[in-house]
Amino acid sequence: MSGIERPRRLRRTPALRRLVAETSVEPRHLVLPMFIADGLSEPREIGSMPGVFQHSPDSLRKAAVEAVEAGVGGLMLFGVPKPEDKDPEGSQAAAPEGILNRGLRALSAEVGDATVVMADTCLDEFTDHGHCGVLDASGAVDNDATLLRYVEMALAQAEAGADLLGTSGMMDGQVGAIREALDDSGRTDTAILAYAAKYASAFYGPFREAVASSLQGDRRTYQQDAANRRESIHELELDLEQGADIVMVKPAMAYLDILRDVADRSPVPVAAYQISGEYSMITAAAERGWIDRRAAILESLTGIRRAGADIVLTYWATEAARWLCRS
Numbered sequence: 001m002s003g004i005e006r007p008r009r010l011r012r013t014p015a016l017r018r019l020v021a022e023t024s025v026e027p028r029h030l031v032l033p034m035f036i037a038d039g040l041s042e043p044r045e046i047g048s049m050p051g052v053f054q055h056s057p058d059s060l061r062k063a064a065v066e067a068v069e070a071g072v073g074g075l076m077l078f079g080v081p082k083p084e085d086k087d088p089e090g091s092q093a094a095a096p097e098g099i100l101n102r103g104l105r106a107l108s109a110e111v112g113d114a115t116v117v118m119a120d121t122c123l124d125e126f127t128d129h130g131h132c133g134v135l136d137a138s139g140a141v142d143n144d145a146t147l148l149r150y151v152e153m154a155l156a157q158a159e160a161g162a163d164l165l166g167t168s169g170m171m172d173g174q175v176g177a178i179r180e181a182l183d184d185s186g187r188t189d190t191a192i193l194a195y196a197a198k199y200a201s202a203f204y205g206p207f208r209e210a211v212a213s214s215l216q217g218d219r220r221t222y223q224q225d226a227a228n229r230r231e232s233i234h235e236l237e238l239d240l241e242q243g244a245d246i247v248m249v250k251p252a253m254a255y256l257d258i259l260r261d262v263a264d265r266s267p268v269p270v271a272a273y274q275i276s277g278e279y280s281m282i283t284a285a286a287e288r289g290w291i292d293r294r295a296a297i298l299e300s301l302t303g304i305r306r307a308g309a310d311i312v313l314t315y316w317a318t319e320a321a322r323w324l325c326r327s
Helices: 014-020 057-070 099-114 143-160 174-184 202-210 230-241 253-265 276-287 293-306 317-326
Strands: 030-037 053-055 074-080 116-120 164-167 191-198 246-250 270-273 311-313
Touching: 030 053, 030 057, 030 099, 030 317, 053 057, 057 099, 057 317, 074 099, 099 116, 099 143, 143 164, 143 174, 164 174, 174 191, 174 230, 191 230, 191 253, 202 276, 230 246, 230 253, 246 253, 253 270, 253 293, 276 293, 293 311, 293 317
Parallel strands: 030 074, 030 311, 074 116, 116 164, 164 191, 191 246, 246 270, 270 311
Antiparallel strands: none
């Protein structure tokens, strides 16, 4: 056989490759996770996540404007309270003047409807034990007691201006409890991003530093086991029945098979979170000159999109959006 095979002819130039590309990454597909920490007057870089910061109110607003100008699809906000403000119930999570709700009001006032303001609806940053729920007398997470706290938190976040609530606590029934409470309070327009498939992962390590987590131990009794695949579809179906508007797979890169499964079955948009450890691995390898940083970032985002994600949460959202606008 002589000559060039047909697939190769369509790879010959950048223009040809762009013309026939099956998957694209656009700024609107990207969501920037952000951290606001109580008591800061200047942004503070997170040691295990070079280039990512805990923000002060002023730097949060500035970074949000930069992200919106780059065209990102949304902002997901996490709050970092002062250590002395943590308690067993995570009470600051629902406090109107708690750091996360203050940050949500600041984002809503600064960027308004120019982007989608998302809130992390989880107690772990606010509890002195670091778990995503209230503990019972034996030290186990009390699912039903936790749902009451999540309802309070969700209503406070909606009041603070969140467009979308990210139910990342992995409690049974939390999507339904929050949806019912939002509807009963007249917040029918507030949407829910359900963490339908959230796995207990070793790749969360840098995030624990980012939110100054107090966790001792692990969350394997309520987050999913990395060995299980079918379980994620059951979790997806439960969240959809309870009213999820968007569903999430987290982490992304080690769980692309799960992402594909969810995308094949979901009637609602599917998000995937490129988490802290995934960010830090690429960053560390690039800092050592082992890989091409920009190429690796864009390839990783393309892979997540190719696996089925409509939305990608990534700490590179603003930077990648700028690259994509120029390409």
